Amino acid sequence: MLVLLPPSEGKAPSGRGTALKPESLSLPGLTEARRAVLDELVELCVADEEKAREVLGLSEGLRGEIAKNTELRTAGTRPAGEIYTGVLYDALDLASLDTAAKRRAGRSLLVFSGLWGAVRVTDRIPSYRCSMGVKLPGLGALGAHWRAPMADALPEAAGDGLVLDLRSSAYTAAWKPKGEVAGRTATVRVLHAQLVNGVEKRSVVSHFNKATKGRIVRSLLTANAAPKNPAELVEALRDLGHTVEAEAPAGAGRPWALDVVVREIH
Numbered sequence: 001m002l003v004l005l006p007p008s009e010g011k012a013p014s015g016r017g018t019a020l021k022p023e024s025l026s027l028p029g030l031t032e033a034r035r036a037v038l039d040e041l042v043e044l045c046v047a048d049e050e051k052a053r054e055v056l057g058l059s060e061g062l063r064g065e066i067a068k069n070t071e072l073r074t075a076g077t078r079p080a081g082e083i084y085t086g087v088l089y090d091a092l093d094l095a096s097l098d099t100a101a102k103r104r105a106g107r108s109l110l111v112f113s114g115l116w117g118a119v120r121v122t123d124r125i126p127s128y129r130c131s132m133g134v135k136l137p138g139l140g141a142l143g144a145h146w147r148a149p150m151a152d153a154l155p156e157a158a159g160d161g162l163v164l165d166l167r168s169s170a171y172t173a174a175w176k177p178k179g180e181v182a183g184r185t186a187t188v189r190v191l192h193a194q195l196v197n198g199v200e201k202r203s204v205v206s207h208f209n210k211a212t213k214g215r216i217v218r219s220l221l222t223a224n225a226a227p228k229n230p231a232e233l234v235e236a237l238r239d240l241g242h243t244v245e246a247e248a249p250a251g252a253g254r255p256w257a258l259d260v261v262v263r264e265i266h
Contacts, residue, residue, distance in 0.1 A: 001227060002158045003217055004118075005111045006168045007131075008086030014068075014126040015078030024124070026110075029153040030117040033146060037115050038072060040136050041128075045069040056134055065129035072126055080111055081121030087207055088166075091214025094121060101221045109217070110157065112171040114142045117150060118157075132170045143173030150175035162186065162227050165255070166213045177255060185255040186230040186246075188213060193261050202261070212262055216242065230256035 022034050045052045045066045052066045068075075081094045094105055106122040114132040119125060135141045154175045163177060163185040177185040190209040191202040219225075219240045227233040230246070237244045237260070245259040 001108050001162045001164060001220075003109050003164045003220075004167050004171075005088065005109060005213075005217075006166070006171050007111050007113050008084045008089055009131070010085045011083050011127045011129075012078070012085055014071075014075040015082070015124075016076045017078055017124060018076070019074050020072060020077055020124075020126055025116065026120040026123050027118060027153045027157060029156070030146075030149050033149040034116055036139060037130070037136070037142065037145065040138050041069055041115065041130055042072055044136065055136065056129060057131070058129070062129075068127055069129060072128055075126035077124035077126050079121060080119045080123050080125050081105070081109070083125055083127055084111060087210040088214040091211040092218050093214075097218070097221060100224070104221050104224065108221075112167055112174060117146050117174065118154070132174060141173075143170070146174035155181050160184075162229055162233060164188070164217075164233065166217070179253050182255050183249075183253050184229050186233050186258050187255055188216065188258045188260055190260050190262060193263050208262065212260060216260065230258070234258065 022031055022038065025031070025034065044055060049063070049066050052069070053063060056065070058065055081089075094102065097105060106120060109121045110118050111121060112118050112132065113130075114134050115128050115130040116125060130142075132142050139145050154177075158177075158181055161184070163181060165172075165177070165185055165187045189204065190212040192205045192208060193200055193202050195201075216237065219242070220236065223236075223240055225236040225240070227236045231248070234244050234246045237258075243261040245261060246256060249256060
C-alpha cells in the first residue's frame with residue numbers, strides 16, 4: 001500500500017543532523033528536478049527578499065521563512081516525518097507508533113512537496129517554505145514542473161498495490177494516477193454529519209478533514225492492515241470502526257471515491 005499525503009504549511013525547525021544530500025532521498029528519479037527547484041529557490045531568496053516574499057505568497061509576518069530558504073544547503077536535517085507538523089500529522093502522531101508500525105510508515109507513506117516532489121517520512125530534509133502552488137520565475141508553476149518526472153517515479157513507487165490518495169487538490173497537480181494504477185487508487189473525502197431540525201446534513205470541514213485523514217492512516221498502520229485494492233480498503237476501514245460509503249467506479253482505469261462519515265468533531 002502506498003499512501004499519498006499533503007505536506008503541512010507549518011514545519012518544525014531544521015534538525016542538527018548532517019546537511020541535505022539530495023542524492024540520498026527516496027525516488028532517485030526525482031533528483032535532477034529537485035536540484036532545479038532547490039537551486040532557483042535558494043537563489044531567489046538570497047538575491048531579493050521582497051520578490052521572494054511575493055513569489056512564495058508570504059505575509060509580512062512570515063518574512064523569516066525566506067531566511068530559512070537561503071540556508072537549505074547547509075541547514076541541519078531531520079526525518080520528514082518530524083519536519084511536517086499541523087493537524088494531519090498531529091493526528092497521525094508518527095513518534096508514538098510502535099517500532100513495527102514505524103517501519104510500515106517508512107515503507108508506505110509518501111509526502112508530496114513543492115520543493116522535493118515527494119519524499120518518504122524517513123528521508124532527511126531541512127525545514128523549508130515552498131508550496132506546490134508556487135510559480136518560480138525560471139521554472140514556472142511547480143505543479144507542471146513535477147509532472148514529467150513524477151509520471152515515471154510514482155507508478156514505480158506504487159508497484160502493483162493499493163494507492164490511498166489523501167492529498168489536497170494543489171498537490172494532485174503534480175501527479176494523477178492513470179490507467180491501471182488509477183484503477184487501484186482510492187481517494188477519501190471526510191464528511192461531517194449532523195442533525196439539523198431532524199434532518200441529517202453533511203458538510204466538509206477542513207480542519208476535521210485533515211485530522212480524520214491522520215487518524216485513518218494511523219489506524220491502518222497500527223492494525224497492520226494490508227488491503228490490496230480499494231474494495232479491501234473499504235472493508236479494512238469498516239473493521240477499524242470507520243463509517244465508509246463507497247461505490248466502485250463505472251469504468252476501468254478510474255479511482256474509487258470513498259466518503260468517510262463522522263458525527264463528532266474533535
